[in-house]
Amino acid sequence: MKYGYYPGCSLERNAIAYHESAMAVAPLLGIEFKELEDWNCCGATEYISLYALPAYALMGRNLALAAQQQLNRMVAPCSACFINLAKTDKYMADDPRLARLVNEALAAGGLHYKPGSVRVRHLFQVIVEDVGFEAVAARVVKPLYNLRVAPYYGCLIVRPTLQQLFDDPEYPTSLDRLLRVLGAKVVDFPVKTHCCGGHMTQISEETALELIRRLLKNAADYQADMIVTLCPMCQLNLDGYQEEVNKRFGTHYRLPVLYFTQLMGLAFGLPPNVLGFGKEFIDPTPALAKIGAEPPAPEKREHPSKEALPMPAMPRQDGGKP
Amino acid sequence: MAVTHAARAAPASFLEEVIAATPGGDPRLDRCIQCGTCGGSCPSAADMEHTPRQLFALIFAGMRDEVLRSNTPWYCVSCYFCTVRCPQDVHITDIMYTLKRLAIREGLYRESSATEAPAFAETYIDYVENYGRSFELGLATRHHLRHHPLGAIKKVAFGMELWRKGRIDLTPKRIKNMAQLSAILHKAKELEAANGRGGGA
Numbered sequence: 001m002k003y004g005y006y007p008g009c010s011l012e013r014n015a016i017a018y019h020e021s022a023m024a025v026a027p028l029l030g031i032e033f034k035e036l037e038d039w040n041c042c043g044a045t046e047y048i049s050l051y052a053l054p055a056y057a058l059m060g061r062n063l064a065l066a067a068q069q070q071l072n073r074m075v076a077p078c079s080a081c082f083i084n085l086a087k088t089d090k091y092m093a094d095d096p097r098l099a100r101l102v103n104e105a106l107a108a109g110g111l112h113y114k115p116g117s118v119r120v121r122h123l124f125q126v127i128v129e130d131v132g133f134e135a136v137a138a139r140v141v142k143p144l145y146n147l148r149v150a151p152y153y154g155c156l157i158v159r160p161t162l163q164q165l166f167d168d169p170e171y172p173t174s175l176d177r178l179l180r181v182l183g184a185k186v187v188d189f190p191v192k193t194h195c196c197g198g199h200m201t202q203i204s205e206e207t208a209l210e211l212i213r214r215l216l217k218n219a220a221d222y223q224a225d226m227i228v229t230l231c232p233m234c235q236l237n238l239d240g241y242q243e244e245v246n247k248r249f250g251t252h253y254r255l256p257v258l259y260f261t262q263l264m265g266l267a268f269g270l271p272p273n274v275l276g277f278g279k280e281f282i283d284p285t286p287a288l289a290k291i292g293a294e295p296p297a298p299e300k301r302e303h304p305s306k307e308a309l310p311m312p313a314m315p316r317q318d319g320g321k322p
Numbered sequence: 323m324a325v326t327h328a329a330r331a332a333p334a335s336f337l338e339e340v341i342a343a344t345p346g347g348d349p350r351l352d353r354c355i356q357c358g359t360c361g362g363s364c365p366s367a368a369d370m371e372h373t374p375r376q377l378f379a380l381i382f383a384g385m386r387d388e389v390l391r392s393n394t395p396w397y398c399v400s401c402y403f404c405t406v407r408c409p410q411d412v413h414i415t416d417i418m419y420t421l422k423r424l425a426i427r428e429g430l431y432r433e434s435s436a437t438e439a440p441a442f443a444e445t446y447i448d449y450v451e452n453y454g455r456s457f458e459l460g461l462a463t464r465h466h467l468r469h470h471p472l473g474a475i476k477k478v479a480f481g482m483e484l485w486r487k488g489r490i491d492l493t494p495k496r497i498k499n500m501a502q503l504s505a506i507l508h509k510a511k512e513l514e515a516a517n518g519r520g521g522g523a
Contacts, residue, residue, distance in 0.1 A: 009456040014489045038498045040454040045400045046446035049422040049439075052345055053517075057510035058450070061503060083402075091346030098345040101513050108509035109502035155401035160415070169406040195365045195401035202465060203439045207369050207397065240480065279487045 001130055004071025005033035006062065006120070008081035008232075009041050015078070015232030017276025021261035022077055022123060024274045028139050029131045033075070036066055042084040045199060056098060057105040059088040064111035066118045077123040077261075079156035079231035085120040090162045122157050124230045124260065125166050128174045133181050141269040143183025146292040149263070150189040150224035150255075151175040152215065154196060154234040169193070175260060179228060182267040185296070187222040191215055196237040205244075212237055213245050216253045225287040226256040228263060235259065239281045256284035266291075336386045344420045349413040354378045360404035360414055370394040374404055374414055377421075390430040395421040396439040438469050451507060454497030459490050 011019040026033060039062050048055035062085060066074050076082040092099040093115035103112055121129070127136070158169045167174045170193060176186045194215060197208030215238060219227050229235050239257040246253055257280070265275040266288070277284070341351055354375075361373030372380065372394045380389045398418040405414045422440070425431040431440050445465050449457045459481060466474040484490040497503065 009458075012455075012495065013491045014458060014484070016488065040497050040503055041450045041456045043450060044446065044456065046443040047450060048419045049443040050426060050447055051511065051514060052343070052419070052423060053514040054507050054510035056345065057506050058503075061506055087346075094347035095345055101517065102510075104513055105506050105510035109499075109506040111502070111506070155399075155403065159402040159406045161406060193403075195399045195403070198399045198401070199442065200366070200397075200399055202462065203442050204369065204397065207366050207399075211365055211399075240484070279489055281483065281487075 001030055002032045002034065002073070003126065004066050004069070004074040004118075005035045006039055006066075006074055006076045006081060006085065007035065008076060008078040010078050010232035010236075014236060015259075017279045018077055018232060018235070018259045018261060020274065020276035021259055021265050024270050025261050025264045025268060028268055029127065029135060031126070031131065034069075034071060036062065036071060036074070037069055038065065042081045044080055044084075053098075053101055053105065056088050056091065056102050059084050060092070060102045060106055060113050061109065061111060063089060063118050063120075064106055064113040067113060068111070072118050074118055074120040075123050075126050076120055077230075078233075079122060079154055080233060082120060082122040083156045083160075083162070086162050087160075089115055089118065089120060122230070124157065124175065124178075128178070129166055133177060136178060136264070137181045140182060140267045142267055142291075143295070144179075144263060144267050144291050145183050145295050146290050147184045147287070148187050148223060148225045148290075149179050149184045150187055150219035150222065150227045151179055151192055152189065152219075152227050152229045152234060152238075152257075153193050154229065154231040155193060157230060158193060175228070175230065178260065179263065182263055183295070184263070187219075187224045189218060189222060189224070191218045196231075196234040198233055198237075201237055201241060208237065209241065209245050209248050212241050213249055213251070216242065216245060216251070216255055219255055220253055224255065225290055226258055226284060228258055228260050230260050242282055254282055256280055256282045256287050258284055336384045336389070337381050340381055340417065340420055340424070343424065344413065344416050346413065346416060349416055349420075350411055351378065351381070351413075351417055353410040354382075354412055355410055357409060359407050359409065360412075363403040363407050364398075365401060365403065366397045366399055370397045374418075378412075378417075387430065389421065390425040390428055392421075394418075395425065396431070438465075441465065441469065449494060451504070452496075452500075453494045454500055454503050455495050457491070457494035458484075459492060460494060 007019060043055050043058045047058055076085060092102060099115055106112055153172050153175055158167050158172045161169060179186050191214060195211055197211040200208035227238060235257050242253055262275045341349055356375055356379060358375045361367050361375050367373050371392050377389060377392060377394050395418040400415055402415050408414060426440050442465050445461055449460060462477060462481060466477045
């Protein structure tokens with residue numbers, strides 16, 4: 001399966017671990033990437049705060065270049081890039097006046113974009129939809145037994161509902177399922193789609209630190225060994241600002257924050273040095289040392305007392321009867 | 323077009339202006355039923371002077387200056403939680419972007435308690451317009467030296483740590499066809515000025 005690849009500014013440097021691990025696991029999943037030639041920044045949430053039409057034209061240039069380079073199936077690993085590119089395509093289709101004005105601007109650079117000609121999806125979405133859990137399972141040689149992971153989706157990948165939904169916008173479960181396929185123990189993580197604070201770390205640190213604290217507390221409450229993410233902004237905020245949260249709130253969190261592609265690589269038996277390890281603020285080594293060679297014993301269910309009210313039982317993860 | 327009670331009772335001009343300045347199809351702001359699901363879902367509502375619902379009520383009432391002075395749009399983290407939960411499918415996040423643009427254009431954001439956010443956006447845009455890429459080191463350095471010269475020391479330590487881990491570039495990268503991007507953005511700004519802000523539907 002061939003895809004156009006839009007790395008985005010973060011994956012060039014700050015989230016290079018995400019880029020390296022994505023490149024390492026892709027061939028094992030039958031994915032081939034061709035990077036979009038001369039792509040530009042998507043504008044994040046900043047450009048559109050100052051200009052509307054120029055912001056859509058900025059993203060429109062990437063879409064026009066993708067169409068020109070015949071990369072009609074695009075993959076963006078960063079949730080913000082994904083949402084901006086997919087949203088521009090959708091809005092140009094929904095709003096003919098916007099499409100006309102964006103194309104007038106693109107014409108100044110000798111470009112044109114017909115809405116709908118390029119489909120942009122998030123890397124994780126492509127793995128779920130096109131590769132599938134069975135193909136991922138077939139590649140697992142070193143299951144992540146005993147590792148307790150909190151699946152963190154962040155806000156943008158399942159919202160807004162710009163295209164066909166691939167998961168629930170409030171409580172998605174596809175990352176849970178992928179991590180289970182890798183052999184990890186997925187903990188309940190009720191705040192899995194809550195915001196990491198985004199750019200607020202730069203503008204209003206108090207706001208951002210409180211949002212980061214809630215996420216860390218929730219993962220720690222469920223005794224997660226680490227948080228698994230699929231967005232560079234989420235990774236930077238939860239990892240890089242964790243010490244700041246500890247100082248501010250008097251907490252002692254030491255929760256590594258890794259990309260799902262890094263865990264896939266480990267489970268596929270790839271060496272850590274091709275998966276971008278060593279760039280984290282919170283060292284993941286102690287957590288990764290918990291990975292055991294043997295599958296954990298099946299969890300025992302406590303029988304509810306006879307006085308308790310009847311409660312529905314959750315389906316068991318190992319496929320056994322509740 | 324269905325018009326809610328709140329919208330019908332108000333001088334419609336500011337509401338219409340906000341809708342017209344929000345491209346991407348009908349933003350459905352006039353369908354707001356004032357249920358408050360947006361504010362209840364918002365992660366940063368506690369820091370906002372008005373919840374999104376209150377802000378929309380002010381828009382319906384035509385209270386333009388109060389709306390554009392509010393810090394609310396600047397505390398929006400663009401997480402779209404309100405947007406997916408809104409029972410009326412109002413494009414709330416896009417409305418917040420529109421209010422930021424209107425507040426900047428009229429200079430009213432200076433009177434809000436969130437004066438730093440526009441400057442951060444300006445610095446970010448400056449790198450995009452000159453290089454075609456974002457540049458984290460330059461962005462953080464310029465922003466914090468301007469706004470928190472004392473706090474910048476802490477940020478320098480954070481930046482050093484990013485650099486030590488190979489997570490930050492010391493120089494910005496420039497795309498090859500910068501001339502093309504500049505021509506596109508220049509033309510887009512011209513069109514935006516000529517067609518009214520945003521060139522909305």
